[in-house]
Each structure stands twice: as C-alpha cells, then as structure tokens.
Amino acid sequence: MLIDFFLHLKASKLPVSTREFLTLLEGLRDGVCGQAIDEFYFYARTCLVKDESRYDRFDQAFAVYFKGVTEIPGLDKELPEEWLRAMMKKHLSPEEKAQLEKLGWDKLMDEFRKRLEEQKGRHQGGSKWIGTGGKSPFGNSGYHPEGIRVGGESAGNRTAIKVWEKREYRNLDDSLDLGTRNIKVALRRLRRFAREGAAEELDLDGTIAATARNAGWLDLMMRPERHNAVKVLLFLDVGGSMDDHVKACEELFSACRAEFKHLEHFYFHNCVYESVWRDSRRRHAERIPVHDLIHKYGPDYKLIFVGDATMSPYEILHQHGSIEHMNQEPGADWLRRLLDAWPAATWLNPEPERLWPYRQSIEIINGIMAQRMYPMTLEGLERAMRQLSKKT
Numbered sequence: 001m002l003i004d005f006f007l008h009l010k011a012s013k014l015p016v017s018t019r020e021f022l023t024l025l026e027g028l029r030d031g032v033c034g035q036a037i038d039e040f041y042f043y044a045r046t047c048l049v050k051d052e053s054r055y056d057r058f059d060q061a062f063a064v065y066f067k068g069v070t071e072i073p074g075l076d077k078e079l080p081e082e083w084l085r086a087m088m089k090k091h092l093s094p095e096e097k098a099q100l101e102k103l104g105w106d107k108l109m110d111e112f113r114k115r116l117e118e119q120k121g122r123h124q125g126g127s128k129w130i131g132t133g134g135k136s137p138f139g140n141s142g143y144h145p146e147g148i149r150v151g152g153e154s155a156g157n158r159t160a161i162k163v164w165e166k167r168e169y170r171n172l173d174d175s176l177d178l179g180t181r182n183i184k185v186a187l188r189r190l191r192r193f194a195r196e197g198a199a200e201e202l203d204l205d206g207t208i209a210a211t212a213r214n215a216g217w218l219d220l221m222m223r224p225e226r227h228n229a230v231k232v233l234l235f236l237d238v239g240g241s242m243d244d245h246v247k248a249c250e251e252l253f254s255a256c257r258a259e260f261k262h263l264e265h266f267y268f269h270n271c272v273y274e275s276v277w278r279d280s281r282r283r284h285a286e287r288i289p290v291h292d293l294i295h296k297y298g299p300d301y302k303l304i305f306v307g308d309a310t311m312s313p314y315e316i317l318h319q320h321g322s323i324e325h326m327n328q329e330p331g332a333d334w335l336r337r338l339l340d341a342w343p344a345a346t347w348l349n350p351e352p353e354r355l356w357p358y359r360q361s362i363e364i365i366n367g368i369m370a371q372r373m374y375p376m377t378l379e380g381l382e383r384a385m386r387q388l389s390k391k392t
Helices: 003-011 018-029 037-048 052-065 094-099 105-118 181-194 204-213 240-259 290-296 331-341 353-358 360-368 378-389
Strands: 138-140 147-150 160-164 199-202 222-224 231-237 262-268 301-306 345-349 373-375
Touching: 003 052, 018 037, 037 052, 231 240, 240 262, 240 301, 290 331, 301 331, 301 378, 331 360, 345 360, 345 378, 353 360, 360 373, 373 378
Parallel strands: 138 147, 147 160, 231 262, 231 301, 301 345, 345 373
Antiparallel strands: 199 222
16 A cells, blocks of 8 residues: 555655655554545655655655545545635736736725725625735735735736735755756856865875975975865745746755855845845744844855845835835845945846846846846856955
C-alpha cells in the first residue's frame, strides 16, 4: 500500500527512508490517521519529513501524486468537501476594462471605508459592494485596474494595491541543487567575485617549501582564503508575483550560501519598509527593524536585492502604500536609507528585461538604485558582479 507514493517522494528528491515509510503504514493500520485527506497529509508529513525546510517540496510532491484522488487506498473513510472556490470569476472584454476608472489612492481608501460601514452581508458580482467577481474595486476574483483585495485568491490580474488578509509566505530552499547550465555558470561568476581580496589564509604547503629553501628559517606564505571576507547582505522579495520566480531565486540563493562566507539574508514583500524578517513562518512575530540592521552591519557589506519590483507605485512612493500594513514612511525612503548605509549595491530582477519599460514600479526602483538593476541572466549577473566589485 502506498509504495508508489513512497517512490514518488524519493523521485522528488525528498530523503525519506524505508523505516519512516513503515512507521506511516503502521500508523494507518492502527488508526492513528484521522478520517480526512488533510489529516492523512499532516500525518504523512510528520512521519516522512524530518526537516521543516523541506515542507514545501513535500507539499508539491503530495499535490501532484494525490491530484484528483477522492479516497486513500485502504482507508474506507469519507472525505471532506472540496475547498470553496470563488464564484462568478469574470473575464471582462478590453472595452469593459477600459470603462473602469482608476479612483486614485485617497478616494479609493475613502470609498473602502464607506463600503465597510454600509455593507451588511455577502455580495457577488456587481460594481459597488465588497464581494466576489464583478467590477467592484473591493473584493476578490474580479477585475479592477486599482483595487483592494478582501479575502479569497487573486484572479491573476495582479492589480490590487492593498490586500486585506493575512498572507503566508515560505522561505527559499537554500539546499537546492543547481540544475541548469546557466545558473552553474553564474555560480562561477559569484565565486570569482567572492574570491577576490587580500591574502588572509596560511598556505601550509607553501610555507614548508619556502622554509626548506631557506635552510630551515621560517618563511610564512599566505594565499587568498577559499571563501573571501567579502560580506553580503541579501534582501529577497517573497510572495505574490515572486511565486513565478521561486525556482530561479532558490538556485541563486543556494549559490550565494555556497560561495559567500559572510552572508546575511532577509525577506521582504514587494518593497522594503521599516522591518524585514529571516523566517517566513514567523514573520508576523519576529520582525527585524531595518534601523537595527543599519546600525549592526558596517559599510564594508555589499547589498543585493532580489525581486521583480512589480507592484503598485503607491507601495514605493506613498505613506500607507504597503499592500499589507499602514507604513508610516514610503518604501522609497527606506530604500534610500539602505543605499546610504551600503553604497555598493545592486538589484537583480527575475523579470525579463524587455518587460521593464511596461512596469512603472520597475522604472521607479531602478531610478532609486541609480540604474543598478540587472536581469537574472548570465550576462546580467556578470554586470551586477562587476558593479559590486567597483571601489566606492
């Protein structure tokens, strides 16, 4: 029973063992697992996954294997109903979309407050109330060029300028094997950058040879250390539109973890504000003030942002513009503070460079970065590393 599932996890590069699989089967036999498919998921994850950083990989493998399955073989149990999906998801014509007026930030927020006070129940469709589908700027699963998403999932248009819900992101997997040739070549670019610097490591073989040549007089020989003292602060955008670029960012993150001896990484969403976090699972409880980072890390650090810079311009330029919280200062102010603290900085963008002119937010951030934004391509990484290698 479930042998194919076990082999599927192994094929997905999850380090599951035969002993763990037998424990899973014993629990099923003894009725440890509950009645619902999601309870089996949690029990299987508990038995088979030893490292929390591999939860996301297990989730993906589990979803692929059990897609469309209505019951687990061997468990004669009823399963819960499927998750409710947003109804009336509407595909508007270009003419209908053109008719929707952008309200502007202040007017949008005023209208949202009025709707909260006036509306008494659930609403579907339409162009005014907070609901699902339709053309209202408030709700989810519909379309509006500037709106506030309330609950539910995005319809894929990515035009919301604020999201009224608790959003969960995941950490990037820093143990990912670098699989593509381009990323391997990029790794060599990072390695070359990381190994430039002063000779700090004792060359034991060279010292012995030199001492022997000097008839026993000690002659210390030094060489560049294998991982140079280059110090890097890595700020990674996670969640939202960055979900499209998780694989590329994980590969780059793995390369940085392998090559930089002094690496500190932090997560943010869309734009950096007054705080960032190290662990997405605890990002609401364990925030790190950006001011603390500025005071903690010296100006000899190199600063690297990784993000698609694709967001509403309000999130960069406007007080309270953050999609998740009411920030007291615009994101642009925090970006400039970081650049003042660490002048050697660059921004790596996984979005194709040909699309940049069509994203107003990319143009704004690239301007703040003094045109030091580069695509996450082989040539782009080469240019970025060359920029960071310059003396400031």
